[in-house]
Amino acid sequence: MTDEQYLTIALPKGKLFGLSADLLKKIGITAEGLSEKSRKLVITNEDLKIKFIITKTADVPTYVEYGAADIGIIGKDVIEESGKDIYELLDMGFGKCRLMMAVPKDKKRACLADYSHTRVATKFPHTAEKFFVSRGMQMEYIKLNGSIELGPIVGLSESIVDIVETGTTLRENNLEEIVTISEATARLIANRVSYKLKFERINKLVEDLKKEL
Ligand code: PRP
DSSP, X not given: OOOTTSEEEEEESSXXXXXXXXXXXXXXXXXXXXXXXXXXXXXXXXTTTEEEEEEOGGGHHHHHHTTSSSEEEEEHHHHHHHTOOOXXXXXXXXXXXXXXXXXXXXXXXXXXXXXXXXXXXXXXXXHHHHHHHHTTOOOEEEEOSSOTXXXXXXXXXXXXXXXXXXXXXXXXXXXXXXXXXXXXXXXXXXXXXXXXXXXXXXXXXXXXXXXXX
16 A cells, blocks of 8 residues: 555556646646656655656556555546546546547448458457447457557558547548547546545545636
8 A cells, every 4th residue: 555644646647647737736736846758757745745656558547456556647448448446536527538440441341340350459458349249249359559550551450449539640540430439538536445544635636626627
């Protein structure tokens, strides 16, 4: 478990980092040197007794589930994929995106079922499988860790299941969305034990954040 004195907050590297750090700063939760460019993994504010830990995006739920962080900010898409046992405290509203399936424009098939038994490249194999199974489709999942859009371009897969925000990556790589799987925003999550032991601190933070949303 985390040190009782401190509130440990897991923030993901990447797109949500800046938005999360800015919002926390607005409610007075910050630390010197907390910046996207820093390579420091633990940043402490001794006055406030707050520790920030900076993790890979997909790992935030893991740190929180095991109590290495009391709370964290992470996308709903990542929470779903992780299957971790954590409390979801607040929908922060930002980081809006959707998980979808896309294919190369020139290789589009007549309907979704026509992709049965083909390969799909994704960072979200569990969520993707749940979706395809619900549609009665069996697929072959190829787990990638980034630049998913490359998969169908080089013949690794027929399609992708990935996140779209602005649509720029799809457009620039001649891919077309064929079905939306889910929508997501950033969430504040908490470790179940921490939420009880540090209830006052965490609850105050939630209430302060609500006023800023
Ligand atoms: C995400 C996602 C898409 C892209 C979508 O990748 O996997 O590739 O953003 O955004 P857009 O619709 O605004 O173009 P990210 O930049 O997080 O990096 P990754 O490819 O390494 O996962």
